[in-house]
Amino acid sequence: MQVTETLNEGLKRGYTITVTAAELDAKVQEKLIEAQPEIEMKGFRKGKVPMAMLRKQFGPRLLGDAMQDAIDAAMKSHFDASGDRPALQPEVKMVAGEEWKEGQDVVVEMSYEALPPIPEVDASAVVLERLVVKAEEAAVEEALKNLADTAKAFEDRKKGSKAKDGDQIVIDFKGSVDGELFEGGSAEDYPLVLGSGSFIPGFEEQLVGAKEGDEVSVNVSFPDSYGAAHLAGKAAVFACTVKSVKAPKAAEIDDELAKKFGAEDLAALKGQISERLEAEYKGAARAVLKRSLLDQLDALVKFDLPAALVEAEAAQIAHQLWHEEHPDVHDHNHGNVETTDEHKALAERRVRLGLLLAEVGRKADVQVTDAEMTQAVLAQARQYPGQERAFFEFVQKNAQMQQQLRAPIFEDKVVDFIVAGAKVTDKEVSKEDLQKAIEALDEL
Missing domain, CATH: 1.10.3120 (Trigger factor, domain 2)
Structure with a gap:
């Protein structure tokens, strides 16, 4: 097996690897000997099939494996000896290509870029500043207020009060497209916080000012990117009945919270x-x-x-x-x-x-x-x-x-x-x- 350098320019490397026909044949023989004890053929006991018959039966199949093993071994030997570490997988190309015939030497060209030698890092030359921030009382109080807001309750407003942004209204609704009710477009006793953005754009705004007992027709259009393809981009009408209007009440910041x-x-x-x-x-x-x-x-x-x-x-x-x-x-x-x-x-x-x-x-x-x-x-x-x-x-x-x-x-x-x-x-x-x-x- 011979490895000849063809390129050494900067980090670029090129080599020709030659595996002789004799070396390749020896590799095939080695694989046949390794496999012989486990092979059975008609007329022969397990492990007693003559080598000549094994070579005729399995030699061509093992030739490719032997060729790959030989090339891999040559590459490993080269990298171990040179100390090169390829930046990416080396490019390996067989010179004869499809014209190669059994009994000939195998010649391949290998090329790659080697990883460069990397200088030592003197960590003591690095000067760093670590920023330290203490949790101030104001930040803790703000976080507490946000927690209290998420735990807020809603209480009924005075009868006849108009709903405002931030209020919760409880509604029944039925949605229709082209006069036909659609699946998933209806609900009863649904609690909706106005301004939450949880419904289709334009829906909640039309319920601001509504009172308990009001019947409101909400006209909206589903976004073009809406998940349900059969509704995307369609105009819809939701018949809504307002059953109650509730005002938010923040939770007390105490042990219960x-x-x-x-x-x-x-x-x-x-x-x-x-x-x-x-x-x-x-x-x-x-x-x-x-x-x-x-x-x-x-x-x-x-x-x-x-x-x-x-x-x-x-x-x-x-x-x-x-x-x-x-x-x-x-x-x-x-x-x-x-x-x-x-x-x-x-x-x-x-x-x-x-x-x-x-x-x-x-x-x-x-x-x-x-x-x-x-x-x-x-x-x-x-x-x-x-x-x-x-x-x-x-x-x-x-x-x-x-x-x-x-x-x-x-x-x-x-x-x-x-x-x-x-x-x-x-x-x-x-x-x-x-x-x-x-x-x-x-x-x-």
């Missing part, structure tokens, strides 16, 4: 809210710190990038941004999306940082544990209520999905590893300052 939300008393609920708020602030502050770290790493460490990786990433960025600009298009039958210099610049940053973090993690032996993967799968599975088991099975069988879940966990652990060696100072700021810092991330 706390118990409704699973806390022992009001003090305990305030403590829970404070912890939740500070956890949210901490998550936001981490995003700011991570961006600062990545910006510094991008400036500190430079190395050549595999062009194929950059091109693939730029194409993906362009495609993603195109779909963000065209949210109504859900398929990919929209032709090629041209990449711009801006896409390429962003792709170069992502590829550089991705390779850098991967190398730091590899050298530091950063691992994603089974428990961390399970938590990640559980978090994703919650998005598919009732289908959690099917999602788990899908992930178990899908290596690409596993990698998608593992990658952000690995990246965060590498970020934590670098931050642990960096110079980090805490800075206490207000919630508003943290919000401005978060907004600034979107502008970059």
Whole structure:
């Protein structure tokens, strides 16, 4: 077996791999010997079939496997000896192609871009500021008020009162299109909060000012994008009977409210809210710190990038941004999306940082544990209520999905590893300052 270099230019590599006919024949023989003890043929006991008959019967079938094994072995030997790590799957092409005949040497051309040597990261050269926000009393009180609002009750207004936005009206209604009642368009004793936006656009507004006992014809049109295709874009009339008008009454902020939300008393609920708020602030502050770290790493460490990786990433960025600009298009039958210099610049940053973090993690032996993967799968599975088991099975069988879940966990652990060696100072700021810092991330 012979490997000859044909290209060594920057990160591009090219090699010719030659597997002689004798080596290939020996590989076929090896496979036949391995299989012989388990083979039965008419007239022969199991394991006693002559090798010549085995070769005639199974040789052609094993030839392809032997060829692939030999090429794979040559590639592995090459990568072990050279230390090269291909950026993408190497391109392997048989020189003779379909003209190759049994008994000839096998010659293949292999080409790839090697991952570049990546400089060491001096974490001590990274200077970071961690924003710290305490849960202020005003923020806790605002959260309490919002909780009380969600727990509010409704009390009957004085008879003859007109319904206002925010009031709850109890109605019977029957909906019709072209004079015909349609399925799912009727209900009795339905509690509707005016201004909630829970009904078709234009429906609730026409009930503002209605009184108990009123009969109101509500004229609306279903949106063109309505889920039921037979109603989409159609004009409809809802015959409504107002049975009662109720005014909202906010719940008292007291121990009883706390118990409704699973806390022992009001003090305990305030403590829970404070912890939740500070956890949210901490998550936001981490995003700011991570961006600062990545910006510094991008400036500190430079190395050549595999062009194929950059091109693939730029194409993906362009495609993603195109779909963000065209949210109504859900398929990919929209032709090629041209990449711009801006896409390429962003792709170069992502590829550089991705390779850098991967190398730091590899050298530091950063691992994603089974428990961390399970938590990640559980978090994703919650998005598919009732289908959690099917999602788990899908992930178990899908290596690409596993990698998608593992990658952000690995990246965060590498970020934590670098931050642990960096110079980090805490800075206490207000919630508003943290919000401005978060907004600034979107502008970059």
